[in-house]
Amino acid sequence: MSTDETGQGGASAPTSAQGTSGPAARLVQLITPAGERVSHPEFDFWVRDITDEQLCSLYEDMSVVRRIDLEATALQRQGELGLWPPLLGQEAAQVGSARTLRSDDFVFSSYRENGVAYCRGVDLVDLLRMWRGNAPSGWDPYTVNMATPQIIIGAQTLHATGYAMGIQNDGADSVAITYFGDGATSEGDVNEAMVFAASFQVPVVFFCTNNHWAISEPVRLQSHIQLADRAAGFGIPSLRVDGNDVLAVMAATRVALDRARRGGGPTFIEAVSYRMGPHTTADDPTRYRDPNELEDWAAKDPISRVAALLDRKGLLTEGLQQQIKDKADAVAREMRDGCTRMPDPEPLDVFKHVYSTPNSWLDRQQDHYSRYLASFGDPDAATLEEGAR
Amino acid sequence: MSTDETGQGGASAPTSAQGTSGPAARLVQLITPAGERVSHPEFDFWVRDITDEQLCSLYEDMSVVRRIDLEATALQRQGELGLWPPLLGQEAAQVGSARTLRSDDFVFSSYRENGVAYCRGVDLVDLLRMWRGNAPSGWDPYTVNMATPQIIIGAQTLHATGYAMGIQNDGADSVAITYFGDGATSEGDVNEAMVFAASFQVPVVFFCTNNHWAISEPVRLQSHIQLADRAAGFGIPSLRVDGNDVLAVMAATRVALDRARRGGGPTFIEAVSYRMGPHTTADDPTRYRDPNELEDWAAKDPISRVAALLDRKGLLTEGLQQQIKDKADAVAREMRDGCTRMPDPEPLDVFKHVYSTPNSWLDRQQDHYSRYLASFGDPDAATLEEGAR
Amino acid sequence: MTQMTFARAINAGLRKSLENDPKVVLLGEDIGTLGGVFRVTDGLQKDFGKHRVVDTPLAESAIVGTAVGLAYRGYRPVVEIQFDGFVYPAFDQIVSQVAKLHYRTRGAVKMPITIRIPFGGGIGSPEHHSESPEAYFTHTAGLRVVSVANPQDAYTVIQQAISCDDPVLFFEPKRRYHDKADVDESAGPGTALPMDQARVLTQGSDVTLVAYGPLVKTALDAATAAADEGISIEVIDLRSLAPVDYETVVASVKRTGRLVVTHEAGESGGLGAEVAASITERCFYHLEAAPVRVTGFDIPYPSSKLEMHHLPGLDRILDGVDRALGRPNSLSGLEG
Amino acid sequence: MTQMTFARAINAGLRKSLENDPKVVLLGEDIGTLGGVFRVTDGLQKDFGKHRVVDTPLAESAIVGTAVGLAYRGYRPVVEIQFDGFVYPAFDQIVSQVAKLHYRTRGAVKMPITIRIPFGGGIGSPEHHSESPEAYFTHTAGLRVVSVANPQDAYTVIQQAISCDDPVLFFEPKRRYHDKADVDESAGPGTALPMDQARVLTQGSDVTLVAYGPLVKTALDAATAAADEGISIEVIDLRSLAPVDYETVVASVKRTGRLVVTHEAGESGGLGAEVAASITERCFYHLEAAPVRVTGFDIPYPSSKLEMHHLPGLDRILDGVDRALGRPNSLSGLEG
Numbered sequence A, B: 001m002s003t004d005e006t007g008q009g010g011a012s013a014p015t016s017a018q019g020t021s022g023p024a025a026r027l028v029q030l031i032t033p034a035g036e037r038v039s040h041p042e043f044d045f046w047v048r049d050i051t052d053e054q055l056c057s058l059y060e061d062m063s064v065v066r067r068i069d070l071e072a073t074a075l076q077r078q079g080e081l082g083l084w085p086p087l088l089g090q091e092a093a094q095v096g097s098a099r100t101l102r103s104d105d106f107v108f109s110s111y112r113e114n115g116v117a118y119c120r121g122v123d124l125v126d127l128l129r130m131w132r133g134n135a136p137s138g139w140d141p142y143t144v145n146m147a148t149p150q151i152i153i154g155a156q157t158l159h160a161t162g163y164a165m166g167i168q169n170d171g172a173d174s175v176a177i178t179y180f181g182d183g184a185t186s187e188g189d190v191n192e193a194m195v196f197a198a199s200f201q202v203p204v205v206f207f208c209t210n211n212h213w214a215i216s217e218p219v220r221l222q223s224h225i226q227l228a229d230r231a232a233g234f235g236i237p238s239l240r241v242d243g244n245d246v247l248a249v250m251a252a253t254r255v256a257l258d259r260a261r262r263g264g265g266p267t268f269i270e271a272v273s274y275r276m277g278p279h280t281t282a283d284d285p286t287r288y289r290d291p292n293e294l295e296d297w298a299a300k301d302p303i304s305r306v307a308a309l310l311d312r313k314g315l316l317t318e319g320l321q322q323q324i325k326d327k328a329d330a331v332a333r334e335m336r337d338g339c340t341r342m343p344d345p346e347p348l349d350v351f352k353h354v355y356s357t358p359n360s361w362l363d364r365q366q367d368h369y370s371r372y373l374a375s376f377g378d379p380d381a382a383t384l385e386e387g388a389r
Numbered sequence C, D: 001m002t003q004m005t006f007a008r009a010i011n012a013g014l015r016k017s018l019e020n021d022p023k024v025v026l027l028g029e030d031i032g033t034l035g036g037v038f039r040v041t042d043g044l045q046k047d048f049g050k051h052r053v054v055d056t057p058l059a060e061s062a063i064v065g066t067a068v069g070l071a072y073r074g075y076r077p078v079v080e081i082q083f084d085g086f087v088y089p090a091f092d093q094i095v096s097q098v099a100k101l102h103y104r105t106r107g108a109v110k111m112p113i114t115i116r117i118p119f120g121g122g123i124g125s126p127e128h129h130s131e132s133p134e135a136y137f138t139h140t141a142g143l144r145v146v147s148v149a150n151p152q153d154a155y156t157v158i159q160q161a162i163s164c165d166d167p168v169l170f171f172e173p174k175r176r177y178h179d180k181a182d183v184d185e186s187a188g189p190g191t192a193l194p195m196d197q198a199r200v201l202t203q204g205s206d207v208t209l210v211a212y213g214p215l216v217k218t219a220l221d222a223a224t225a226a227a228d229e230g231i232s233i234e235v236i237d238l239r240s241l242a243p244v245d246y247e248t249v250v251a252s253v254k255r256t257g258r259l260v261v262t263h264e265a266g267e268s269g270g271l272g273a274e275v276a277a278s279i280t281e282r283c284f285y286h287l288e289a290a291p292v293r294v295t296g297f298d299i300p301y302p303s304s305k306l307e308m309h310h311l312p313g314l315d316r317i318l319d320g321v322d323r324a325l326g327r328p329n330s331l332s333g334l335e336g
């Protein structure tokens, strides 16, 4: 769980990688599903600084993220959360990209990027606040430079583009990155975001996680061609990477960030991955999904391939495995404890933060409702009445 | 003013023309600005049946359309119309495409395609009804298979796509064609229309008239790359034609229609033209437009190049010119007379056609308003009261 | 008579419409293979094919916009918006096209489009999944807006909506999807109560209580509770939200002299304001107290742990009834 | 004091805001080089540069959506929607994002976005150019909605809107753009009447006439005409449409006992319903007649040759005043 502050790129970067675009860009892969590190003429450069230690740390983050996800799913099954959108299978796409960001970059994601949130340093309990139904959102976006989850499909891509317009105005070299799914590419907002990003050449990265499904709809319903190819039509270069390959994802994200920081404008990344779980805990994928497909993808698991690579390198020691297990256990415990101990919100919280300045309509409703609560002789309600503003 | 009922294409069509797509497609031109007929390996095929007579007839239609447009502009200046969106300079794009349509094809256009409407056989007076402020629209779409003008930018592209879904369901071989501008390509709706059209492979033609301006905004603000290239990213083949070349426009439209009729799905056509006049009669382009640009484009006029071609062929006889002038005069006269004699609508017309079935809210408002009118002792109002339903 | 859930009743009504009219097509996200996230369209794609029950790409404006095109072509599209909070991307197509095209074409083009929207709260969902946007549409000329409150109405009104030549927004109270009741499947759209008419559910003499959709059940419960205290409530299920069947409401208020309106949507500018204003206009000299609104607050829909505070429940409705009757209530002693 | 048109006054206010706060940026279609189709932003791009006054691609959802992103980054975006009828493509971003983000982030993220919308009819335009969509927004929690009726208010209120930390929809009565009046440019946003307060324009004792935006002038003309007949009308310019300053309206109605509300938007579910319902709630025992609404009809905006029938004019307002006063009027003898 750290951010990538080293300035990547530089004059020696192979330029062709920076310009990858156009139809049917080849899928970039640096680690095979069997854990083999395959070399790549352009993208190796972008992960040349990744030490064995860092590889272990990526492995740890992915493992911890998976554990967080499974624990949250369990918490939902146990009635502690109202809903959870599992990210199972998408750990490399999330950790690989998030770990390349600087802390002053800003993330606008969908509901599924809880692994990204972990890498940004979001508090574990804050991660669950909204899914437990305790608050409309979990954290203050400015403390970690990541907006809270967006449920309206694609809406966040415009926010990222606008934020990047602001970065450009400020003359800063940070970047806005926005995460969205394959289904989202059909929404007008995502396409308009590309129009604006291209027109103003602002520093924004469009990170599309193609997990092959939008609830029950296969990606082919959204597009017969590769999603990465959408971008060229807007004048935006794109990269298509194996989204289950943490190094390939890092490399691609660094290419995009580097371009953005240098004033080269937006980049579109399609991270090809797979949603191993249900859409959310409310979904039943057996109604629409061929179990064989799931099996195929299980063989391309993003975490086991890094384990295999570490093993080849002799790094997958028992010590490392124990250390990661301990960390995951601790994180899961902290999260579970924090979740179950989370105090319920107060009734009059419903009126808080609708406006940042007094509003006569709402103030009256709050006054009436606290009188209503007080009419039950509820001493709590009476207290709340005073503390409400 | 006729529609193209001859089945174009067939097994002998050069296949490469049908597949043109991808970045930076070359601009197709069959008639140079100087009136030279240049041959083209792929597109000549698609206009091989155009006789001299038909060329004269295209020349006539374009000339008449220009006259209609100028007359309407004059009518606006004289206070007979509230507004008019001139199409000056876009005659070839409109006539060339509209003349290739079958009568059972269906057109969904913007406000500027009055030349298309003329070719579809819209009554001259109906053409002005809305612009005079007499009625919310001019004609019954089903009599000419063309929807009345759409002012909400891009909205009609979805209607065309849905209509094409209906054609597909019906197993018919007609086509929906939608006209829109360069500015419209930025709207979410246009992009969503391409998503749907590509996903369902329905028979729709996206006809984008790039007239270089969206009111005061140059096309470069919408896109740094050619608009035709947008389509490939949706998996839709595109063609980029000289929109001031009536034959090139015909050829491209026929390629697209042929593909659609054969079940090959949508095509995107960018017709590169120029808006010679103001955006509408309410606009003042001198505030934002370099007069030199206008001059450059005047040299590429769509009508004079056909005149030059006819002249080269010895067809631009005085007889032809007189015939066309007479026709244009007659059309202009008919339109002007019809416009100025158009009876004003009746007050209670405001309540008509909101619903097709009785509605208690509205019926009461109509009743109250007719009583209100009657309260002035206006005998007209009293009459109206009875005839309202 | 068949016992069925609310959701199943809509399914049965959709099936009837698909059977009876080959021009009926269903469009929406996840409505085909999955049968909808609430299973309302379960089995329909299997039985009617992919061209009648269409899983669409993820774009609401396009779903409604292509429905407009299908209507131009003579179809009767039935659109599903997956949740209330996802209707806004389609707002332009609904308000500027669906609602206005019949007027704009001087009656030449009909827009017999039904837009189904599961709406309202009470199911513990995260944001954007529990909204009550009906007032945006009741204020939009050219649309008809209905909501139903029981399986029988769900079954018949969905068919009436589909066969209506005007566009209809059909609001489904999602928290009642699992409620069960007997449904008479022989009741055709033609014989059932027309969809633009309200229904008086309980006769009462003290106060008229107007509700629709999810709160009809709550209103009936309130009437039962009030009866114990000797208060006689006339509960009206509005059913049609635009136009409101004021004839029925006026007749009731002229007898009771008092009106309470309740809905989940926020108070300010909600349908309750429209009902209160219109009833005041039409019954001013019969009213013995100002009409009372018992509604959600003017807030974005709150987190699920707090939703019961936002949603009008039985007690809040009874408090409103007390206010209308001038009995002691939570605001007693407060000046306007 | 400088004589200026309404449009010019907004321009001057925008200029002041651009000068005073480097975080203010303007976004919209044709607002830069052209200075807006109504010239409201004339000269601002020239003076403040392309990064402060931004001509955007043609996409309303993106204009508002990028404004949200700019607000995240600490900017105060001022968005122009070219005409009322073009705000709907941006509806989702306005209702689900702009309105709710402060709530959704528990106050962490402010949305000080001003959305300027020229609205209303009377200028002889084709469809979609004359709408009055304000009720959609007054019913949306999280937004503030204002409208102005004279150049002085235009000048100060636009500055107040921009400096407000909440999102504000600023409705500009486009048919009054050319009206001229003296504007005191030294009146700062801090010293002028706060934007959420209504203003009593004429004192009157017989009836309270509430108007906003384009109809304020018509209301004042009606008051003058009525005075000739010995009827004393108190005209209130609402200014803030959400929240409505009920304190001011209640004080007036408690004196006059009668209320007429007027707006161009359709009657059903319009802001007039909200005002009538709320005033009835708060002044029931002071009201001598039901509040009267004089509004546009429930129709799509009609063709320009008919718009004078749809728009409430002086005579229709006076007819409504007569109704409120129980004087002979067009509906005399009609039963509710």
Ligand SMILES: Cc1ncc(C[n+]2csc(CCOP(=O)(O)OP(=O)(O)O)c2C)c(N)n1
Residues within 6 Å of the ligand: A110, A112, A151, A152, A153, A180, A181, A182, A183, A184, A185, A211, A213, A214, A215, A275, A279, C029, C058, C060, C082, C086, C089
């Ligand atoms: C505007 C909107 N429409 C519909 C939905 C309902 N919905 C939630 S998630 C989802 C599928 C999204 O698929 P994708 O973009 O591929 O992201 P993924 O869930 O696979 O991460 C849908 C349709 C929504 N949240 N917002």
Ligand SMILES: Cc1ncc(C[n+]2csc(CCOP(=O)(O)OP(=O)(O)O)c2C)c(N)n1
Residues within 6 Å of the ligand: B110, B112, B151, B152, B153, B180, B181, B182, B183, B184, B185, B211, B213, B214, B215, B275, B279, D029, D058, D060, D082, D086, D089
């Ligand atoms: C949704 C919407 N936004 C804005 C407008 C205002 N408007 C009318 S025409 C126009 C420019 C359209 O440009 P383009 O698409 O290139 O078509 P052209 O006018 O050049 O034919 C604009 C912005 C509108 N009519 N609809």
Ligand SMILES: [Mg+2]
Residues within 6 Å of the ligand: A181, A182, A183, A209, A210, A211, A212, A213, A214, A215
């Ligand atoms: Mg997906």
Ligand SMILES: [Mg+2]
Residues within 6 Å of the ligand: B181, B182, B183, B209, B210, B211, B212, B213, B214, B215
């Ligand atoms: Mg243009």
